[in-house]
Amino acid sequence: MIAYILRRLLYAIPILIGVNVITFVLFFVVNTPDDMARMQLGQKRVGEQAIENWKREHGYDRPLLINAGAQGAATVTDTIFFQKSVKLFQFDFGQSDSGRDIGYDIGQRMWPSLAIAVPVLLVGLLINISVALLLVFFRATYIDVGGVVLCVVLMSVSGLFYIIGGQYLIGKLLRLVPISGYDTGLAAAKFLVLPVLIGVVSGIGASVRLYRTLFLEEVNKDYVRTARAKGLGEAAVMFQHVLRNALIPVLTGIVVVLPLLFMGSLLTESFFGIPGLGSYTIDAIDMQDFAIVRVMVFLGSVLYILGLVLTDISYTLVDPRVRLA
Amino acid sequence: MPVPVLLATDALFFTLFLLLLVFVAIARRREHLRAPWRAVARSRLAVAATVVLGSYGVIGLLDSLHFHPPLDVAAHRPGQSHSTEVLSLFDVLVGPLRTQKEKTYSAPLATHLYTKESVEGPEGVTRVHPRLRHGGAHLSDPERDWAGDVASRVGKGLALAALIWSVILGLAAWRRGRRTREPVPRAALGLLRGEGPQPSHILFLTLAAVLSIGCVTAWLAAGYHVLGTDKVGQDVLYQALKSIRTGLVIGTLTTLVMLPAAVLLGVMAGYFRGWVDDLIQYLYTTLSSIPGVLLIAAAILMMQVYVANHEEAFASITERADLRLLFLCVILGVTSWTSLCRLLRGEALKLRELDYVQAAQAFGVGHFTVLRRHVLPNVLHIVLITVVLDFSALVLAEAVLSYVNIGVDPTTESWGNMINGARLELAREPVVWWSLAAALGFMFLLVLAANLLADVVRDALDPRLRAAR
Numbered sequence: 001m002i003a004y005i006l007r008r009l010l011y012a013i014p015i016l017i018g019v020n021v022i023t024f025v026l027f028f029v030v031n032t033p034d035d036m037a038r039m040q041l042g043q044k045r046v047g048e049q050a051i052e053n054w055k056r057e058h059g060y061d062r063p064l065l066i067n068a069g070a071q072g073a074a075t076v077t078d079t080i081f082f083q084k085s086v087k088l089f090q091f092d093f094g095q096s097d098s099g100r101d102i103g104y105d106i107g108q109r110m111w112p113s114l115a116i117a118v119p120v121l122l123v124g125l126l127i128n129i130s131v132a133l134l135l136v137f138f139r140a141t142y143i144d145v146g147g148v149v150l151c152v153v154l155m156s157v158s159g160l161f162y163i164i165g166g167q168y169l170i171g172k173l174l175r176l177v178p179i180s181g182y183d184t185g186l187a188a189a190k191f192l193v194l195p196v197l198i199g200v201v202s203g204i205g206a207s208v209r210l211y212r213t214l215f216l217e218e219v220n221k222d223y224v225r226t227a228r229a230k231g232l233g234e235a236a237v238m239f240q241h242v243l244r245n246a247l248i249p250v251l252t253g254i255v256v257v258l259p260l261l262f263m264g265s266l267l268t269e270s271f272f273g274i275p276g277l278g279s280y281t282i283d284a285i286d287m288q289d290f291a292i293v294r295v296m297v298f299l300g301s302v303l304y305i306l307g308l309v310l311t312d313i314s315y316t317l318v319d320p321r322v323r324l325a
Numbered sequence: 326m327p328v329p330v331l332l333a334t335d336a337l338f339f340t341l342f343l344l345l346l347v348f349v350a351i352a353r354r355r356e357h358l359r360a361p362w363r364a365v366a367r368s369r370l371a372v373a374a375t376v377v378l379g380s381y382g383v384i385g386l387l388d389s390l391h392f393h394p395p396l397d398v399a400a401h402r403p404g405q406s407h408s409t410e411v412l413s414l415f416d417v418l419v420g421p422l423r424t425q426k427e428k429t430y431s432a433p434l435a436t437h438l439y440t441k442e443s444v445e446g447p448e449g450v451t452r453v454h455p456r457l458r459h460g461g462a463h464l465s466d467p468e469r470d471w472a473g474d475v476a477s478r479v480g481k482g483l484a485l486a487a488l489i490w491s492v493i494l495g496l497a498a499w500r501r502g503r504r505t506r507e508p509v510p511r512a513a514l515g516l517l518r519g520e521g522p523q524p525s526h527i528l529f530l531t532l533a534a535v536l537s538i539g540c541v542t543a544w545l546a547a548g549y550h551v552l553g554t555d556k557v558g559q560d561v562l563y564q565a566l567k568s569i570r571t572g573l574v575i576g577t578l579t580t581l582v583m584l585p586a587a588v589l590l591g592v593m594a595g596y597f598r599g600w601v602d603d604l605i606q607y608l609y610t611t612l613s614s615i616p617g618v619l620l621i622a623a624a625i626l627m628m629q630v631y632v633a634n635h636e637e638a639f640a641s642i643t644e645r646a647d648l649r650l651l652f653l654c655v656i657l658g659v660t661s662w663t664s665l666c667r668l669l670r671g672e673a674l675k676l677r678e679l680d681y682v683q684a685a686q687a688f689g690v691g692h693f694t695v696l697r698r699h700v701l702p703n704v705l706h707i708v709l710i711t712v713v714l715d716f717s718a719l720v721l722a723e724a725v726l727s728y729v730n731i732g733v734d735p736t737t738e739s740w741g742n743m744i745n746g747a748r749l750e751l752a753r754e755p756v757v758w759w760s761l762a763a764a765l766g767f768m769f770l771l772v773l774a775a776n777l778l779a780d781v782v783r784d785a786l787d788p789r790l791r792a793a794r
Contacts, residue, residue, distance in 0.1 A: 014607065015607070015610055015611050015614055018607070018611035019611055019614060019615055022611070022612075022615065023615075023623070026623055026624065026627055027623070027627070030627050030631070031627055031630045031631055031634070035630050035631070035633075035634045036630060038633075038634060039629070039630045039633055039634070152773070152776050152777065152780070153773065155717075155772075155776060156717065156769055156772040156773035156776050157765075157769055157772075158721050158724050158725075158740075158744075158765055158768055158769070158772075159721065159725060160724055160725065160728060160744055160765070161765045161769075164744075164748075164751065164761065167751075168751045172751070172752070260616065263616070266618060266729060267725060267728070267729070270729070281619070281622070282729060285622050285626060285729065285730065285731060286730060288626060288629070288630075290626065293619070293622060293623050293626060294623070296619055297615055297616075297619045297620065297623050300615065300616035300619045301614045301615045301616070304614045304615075304616060305614050308614070
């Protein structure tokens with residue numbers, strides 16, 4: 001088992017290197033640091049000197065890959081690739097283009113993101129599984145058909161509608177909770193209710209339909225027929241046999257997104273003015289802060305790969321049929 | 326003379342349309358290709374959804390025929406016979422919608438502005454809602470004439486719709502009558518009752534709905550702003566209709582541009598195994614491990630830097646916006662092709678062990694002939710299912726991306742840009758709702774139709790699911 005986990009982790013290393021190279025190419029080769037400086041300082045009317053100053057301030061004044069002017073190991077280390085890209089592996093994120101420490105900002109902004117993402121995941125999971133189970137219980141009746149149609153309709157509505165509509169209805173018309181904002185500690189709760197509610201509602205359509213399909217596949221299997229044949233009631237069949245087995249794909253499907261919860265949701269956070277990592281990314285895109293976007297791309301990939309490794313491990317834990325190959 | 330312009334997305338859009346026609350022509354003559362589509366045509370939901378998608382498609386195609394309009398003779402300058410502006414055939418058809426601008430917000434079908442203005446009258450300065458420049462300008466007394474005029478326009482629209490509908494029904498009945506040797510009225514009745522294998526009654530019911538809405542809107546739009554005007558006085562209906570092309574381009578071209586790479590790599594990985602498989606798997610795992618939104622954000626950001634530094638490379642604003650649209654398609658494709666590639670690899674892994682592939686290899690048939698003749702046709706249904714299933718997700722994604730400013734160019738009409746422009750309008754007192762409602766409504770209808778069709782197509786094409794029934 002430990003050898004398996006180690007091997008999975010080793011597989012992740014070349015992928016991380018690949019991601020790092022892609023971000024390097026995207027951010028430094030497609031457009032040179034000169035282009036970025038010009039973009040930041042305003043087009044055309046920028047002198048060479050101003051560009052040089054900007055590059056020196058932000059550490060972009062080194063050569064890209066090989067520093068011919070330096071001695072020994074410094075020919076490789078005193079370059080943009082080493083200073084900006086390789087250091088990401090040590091989780092040394094450096095400074096943003098506006099001069100703030102990115103690592104510190106991420107550490108601060110992670111918590112509001114989690115405060116929304118975790119409740120959305122847990123509440124959503126509970127509701128989606130219950131509804132899907134209900135539909136499977138009433139399978140091939142009008143309730144089932146109506147439920148599926150409703151799911152398709154819910155899926156077809158833009159996520160923007162849920163947010164705008166929710167803010168308008170609950171925040172403005174009913175005045176139940178503040179429309180947007182955030183607070184520290186327990187006072188944040190009243191700001192979190194609406195984003196969590198909207199997050200759950202906007203996910204219902206697609207998830208319930210997926211879970212219903214998974215459950216239906218399970219319902220038609222032989223062991224379920226056996227369970228019924230030996231006289232178990234429908235409720236017992238559902239909860240003790242179908243649910244337990246169908247939860248395997250559901251849970252392993254969730255493990256992959258667990259690490260990504262840190263990254264927060266771009267839309268929800270920017271709409272509700274929550275100072276999480278999602279709105280951090282949006283702000284960086286709006287201000288064209290390349291350093292932050294680069295770090296977020298790398299961080300997102302690391303978390304996703306972590307999710308993949310965790311998924312593989314969780315498969316072996318919950319399903320004894322999976323061999324460690 | 327108008328000078329035709331072929332934008333990059335136009336070319337690809339028409340290529341796709343041609344491919345579709347070629348596929349239909351080929352599939353008509355092969356029973357095994359026809360059978361699943363016959364099942365699709367027998368589904369009531371699919372027929373209704375196809376009619377709706379078809380009407381979107383017609384508008385999208387009309388909006389893709391671009392040209393430089395000729396200049397007025399009065400403004401004629403030597404050596405330049407056409408303006409640099411790029412219009413589409415659709416713009417010409419709905420002419421007044423594009424040009425008739427108001428000052429600012431006006432409600433749907435309104436005759437007066439939504440905001441009050443100070444007007445100097447005989448009794449000094451008063452605050453009133455001024456009359457619109459174009460909406461209902463033909464009415465002498467709006468309070469008295471408005472309801473009657475709207476009703477008469479609705480009536481005329483419905484009459485026109487009924488006329489077109491009857492002509493279509495008549496033609497269809499005549500064709501059916503020739504085949505079944507029935508008199509035309511009897512055949513028409515049969516079509517409306519849905520006798521026969523296809524649900525023709527649903528077809529004509531949906532057609533009636535679409536035609537009525539279309540004709541009534543057209544008739545009303547000649548005199549009013551049917552969905553009101555936005556902040557700068559542009560007609561909301563026109564924006565929503567123009568956005569159709571953007572939505573369709575994103576939904577279809579994204580999959581199309583990455584399709585060759587995804588199919589080739591996926592099939593090769595599964596068929597050849599070994600180091601080819603390892604390499605291709607590494608490639609798509611690496612690309613897919615970057616979260617999609619962030620990759621798009623980074624790429625669009627870099628695109629903006631490139632455009633800002635190379636302004637001279639683009640002939641016109643329209644062309645620049647169009648290239649950005651195409652670039653968005655490509656980058657969306659990069660983030661979404663990996664799942665298709667993985668599916669195809671799995672299927673090819675299975676296929677290479679099957680007897681007929683083994684037999685072909687034993688006969689000494691070359692690898693690429695085996696791939697082309699025996700593997701590719703048998704993974705085609707997966708490709709089709711993916712194309713259809715991805716469509717609605719991509720249309721929704723465009724709105725979200727444009728909202729976050731990493732989507733289409735701000736000058737391109739799209740539902741995302743409409744929502745982005747209207748983001749603060751619900752906070753106004755009184756509320757301005759029509760821009761948001763129009764964008765979300767048009768998007769919802771398209772996505773719903775696509776989702777419904779996708780379900781039916783998947784059920785019809787996936788033999789595994791068919792066996793489970």
